[in-house]
Amino acid sequence: MHAAEKNALPDLGAAMRVKLGVFVATLRDNGFVAGLAETRDALVILSGAASTRPSRLRPAWRALFCSRQSDWQKFDEIFDAYWLKRGMKSATLLSGSPQKAPAGLKAVSSGARGLGDIQNADHVRRGEDVETTDTGRSRRDGASRTELLSRTDFRHMTQPEDLAEAHELAQRLAKGMRARITRRMRAARTGERLDLRRTIHKSISHGGTPLELVHRRRKEKPLRLVVLLDASGSMSLYSAVFLRFMHGVLDAFREAEAFVFHTRLIHISPALRERDPQRAVERMSLMAEGTGGGTRIGECLATFNRWHAKRCIHSHTCVMIVSDGYDTGPADNLGTEMQAMRRRCRRIAWLNPMIGWQDYAPEAAGMKAALPFIDLFAPAHNLESLKALEPYLARI
Amino acid sequence: MAVTLPQEEIASQMAAVGYIPDRDLATALWLMGSLSRPLLLEGEAGVGKTEVARALALSNDTRLIRLQCYEGLDQSSALYEWNYQRQLLAIKAREGADADEVEAQIFSEKYLLERPLLAAIRQAKAPVLLIDEVDRADEEFEAFLLELLSDFQVSIPELGTITATTIPRVILTSNGTRELSDALRRRCLYHYVDFPDVDREARIILSRLPGIDAALSLQIATMVSLIRKEELRKAPGVAETLDWAATLAGLDIHHLRDEPEAVYETLTCLIKTAEDRARMTRQVTDRLLGKVA
Numbered sequence: 001m002h003a004a005e006k007n008a009l010p011d012l013g014a015a016m017r018v019k020l021g022v023f024v025a026t027l028r029d030n031g032f033v034a035g036l037a038e039t040r041d042a043l044v045i046l047s048g049a050a051s052t053r054p055s056r057l058r059p060a061w062r063a064l065f066c067s068r069q070s071d072w073q074k075f076d077e078i079f080d081a082y083w084l085k086r087g088m089k090s091a092t093l094l095s096g097s098p099q100k101a102p103a104g105l106k107a108v109s110s111g112a113r114g115l116g117d118i119q120n121a122d123h124v125r126r127g128e129d130v131e132t133t134d135t136g137r138s139r140r141d142g143a144s145r146t147e148l149l150s151r152t153d154f155r156h157m158t159q160p161e162d163l164a165e166a167h168e169l170a171q172r173l174a175k176g177m178r179a180r181i182t183r184r185m186r187a188a189r190t191g192e193r194l195d196l197r198r199t200i201h202k203s204i205s206h207g208g209t210p211l212e213l214v215h216r217r218r219k220e221k222p223l224r225l226v227v228l229l230d231a232s233g234s235m236s237l238y239s240a241v242f243l244r245f246m247h248g249v250l251d252a253f254r255e256a257e258a259f260v261f262h263t264r265l266i267h268i269s270p271a272l273r274e275r276d277p278q279r280a281v282e283r284m285s286l287m288a289e290g291t292g293g294g295t296r297i298g299e300c301l302a303t304f305n306r307w308h309a310k311r312c313i314h315s316h317t318c319v320m321i322v323s324d325g326y327d328t329g330p331a332d333n334l335g336t337e338m339q340a341m342r343r344r345c346r347r348i349a350w351l352n353p354m355i356g357w358q359d360y361a362p363e364a365a366g367m368k369a370a371l372p373f374i375d376l377f378a379p380a381h382n383l384e385s386l387k388a389l390e391p392y393l394a395r396i
Numbered sequence: 397m398a399v400t401l402p403q404e405e406i407a408s409q410m411a412a413v414g415y416i417p418d419r420d421l422a423t424a425l426w427l428m429g430s431l432s433r434p435l436l437l438e439g440e441a442g443v444g445k446t447e448v449a450r451a452l453a454l455s456n457d458t459r460l461i462r463l464q465c466y467e468g469l470d471q472s473s474a475l476y477e478w479n480y481q482r483q484l485l486a487i488k489a490r491e492g493a494d495a496d497e498v499e500a501q502i503f504s505e506k507y508l509l510e511r512p513l514l515a516a517i518r519q520a521k522a523p524v525l526l527i528d529e530v531d532r533a534d535e536e537f538e539a540f541l542l543e544l545l546s547d548f549q550v551s552i553p554e555l556g557t558i559t560a561t562t563i564p565r566v567i568l569t570s571n572g573t574r575e576l577s578d579a580l581r582r583r584c585l586y587h588y589v590d591f592p593d594v595d596r597e598a599r600i601i602l603s604r605l606p607g608i609d610a611a612l613s614l615q616i617a618t619m620v621s622l623i624r625k626e627e628l629r630k631a632p633g634v635a636e637t638l639d640w641a642a643t644l645a646g647l648d649i650h651h652l653r654d655e656p657e658a659v660y661e662t663l664t665c666l667i668k669t670a671e672d673r674a675r676m677t678r679q680v681t682d683r684l685l686g687k688v689a
Contacts, residue, residue: 033578033581033582034582035582037582038582041431041433044430044431045427045431048430056401056403056423059419059420059423059424060423060427062420062586063420063423063424063427063435063585063586063587064427064431064585064586066586066588067436067578067581067582067584067586068438068581068586069438069588071586072586072588196480197472197478197480200480200483200484208484208487208488208491310571310572311572311574311575314574
């Protein structure tokens, strides 16, 4: 990386180039998508008119390095922590050895961690695309200290043979679902528009007379599955099983998103996309700190509707909520959010492990409020009960 | 500093054609030219993303070529298509002629239908290419777009490769109905367009409705920003603000607080769903009006 940067612009100080390289690496650690071309362009900006003051440089680099809204919100903080606390002018004057710069970064980032305000840290963690890389681990510390969270759950599902077995079952199930659904769509053969390009191609063998007409039909969307898993204390017996199922789902479905919620909503698809289940669980347990506490379903659904729904849900989406419906927040709040979600998606399936119990009636206030908006209310206390869902999903 | 920075110059050019950019956006527009990268604009509906492209084209006195993306958008409606009807006619008219000759005839420029993307790279003066709501198109189209945006050349099997005569300035907008690929995001400069602050919105009203009272425009901007804070299903966009301002000016209102009735009745310009309408009761409107200086 550094070699390429050096070739790009020889007139900037070596120390500056290294500092920039480390800055870009810091950005990458924070989930930014920045390649070599971006670093090169950052140097171009730096050597141009915009770099006379940090206040001019920052918007320019922000436009360059950011690629989504969550980046946009994070960038200023990272920029200030990295450049302004160390002082940019002194850095350009510095003719120090390249090895010293990374050491300096560590000092800066640990300082920023101590000072970072709680609100911001929490917000960054909630952002849509927070990548949990190994280095991301240390940045989490500040926030978790303030929230005093326990990190007990998800750990007990790491027995390898246990995990492998359940994972395989879930995967088989999910793959079966997808195959059935896509086959059904291929069977639809009528088209609404004439495909002239192909029709002419076919007409060649008939001397230019279009005997065989080729039609075009809309491409069918594969079913998208969005799973929202309740990982609160009352669900702790089941959440491990469902996490394995979600891992299988994300692996097998072409389009799927996974979230875990307890007192907060956490987007865990990036962690679950890890092919190796062991590593996926590792990453996820980092993300899902604080499970085993109370549940604020209404609030978490509100977060989902506000920040994720637009991206995750299209017209052919099934939202699957796995929860026992014990909500510590107000029940009508949950009702409103369920209604809002209902408007967006095709089907809502609510899987409740308690249905499997004898004499269960949905009497929890939250469950009652949510019931009118649910299309399928089904038991789910083990992977077997998930199999029963297959025909339902295939019909959607 | 006596020297005008390029971004400030762009800001004043844009302002001259009726778009008031903030400094960040001006910087992004300037970088777009100097780094020749496309610019990706994201933000809520109605914050004026499309308007940026229009104003940029106008301020550079060049063409705006717009490609509206939708689900199922394919190469033949985005890039080029052969004019099949004419080709068929030509084949019939030349029946019996030499096959090679006919083929050369019907696959010539004359029978080529330019679609926005091809048109954008064949202009004499670099146009502004607006790829609107790119998130509505499929992933496959996005990949194709990525290729076009890096090479700026199109190969048509029957005709050969067409290289861009000028490189258009490309603006993409997205509403977040689908997550865009990292590759496309990385390729683009990014700007998150937020609702304008009160001052800027007042200036926008003034520049679009020159006849309006400056004090009134400030009141309107304040009121709209208060309404946006009211957790509505659909926050009013800048276009709605302008509609409302025009309405109020048309009703010959000079001070919002003097005319609460008219304000309440004309809120239909801003509020677009029944739910929001029910939420913006007379009491709420009066409370917000009380905060408007």
